[in-house]
Amino acid sequence: MRTLRCLLSLHDWEKVSSEDGTGRFRRCRRCQKHDYPPTGSAGNYGAGTFGGS
Template sequence: MLKTLLCKMNVRHDWHVETTDDGGRYRRCTRCGKYQTGGSGGRNGNWAAPLGM
């Protein structure tokens, strides 16, 4: 319940990197389904970078 509340307050999400059919990447919260916009994400730097690098 607390985790859901944090998502609703836009304080904390459980981001997961997913791919599109054409190979693009995006981040989506596994709890609330919100998509993250922008080119870089948080502490880990550029989440849109290829996984092999």
């Protein structure tokens, strides 16, 4: 069940790696929502991508 904080998009993000270790993304500790980094030719998705809540 999603908490009120997650429903308001106030997730508690943690950094995680894929099972094979090739990718990194964020996952909410409470509701398990994934936040994948943007894809494309830019390559640099900003310093705040893996920042705090």
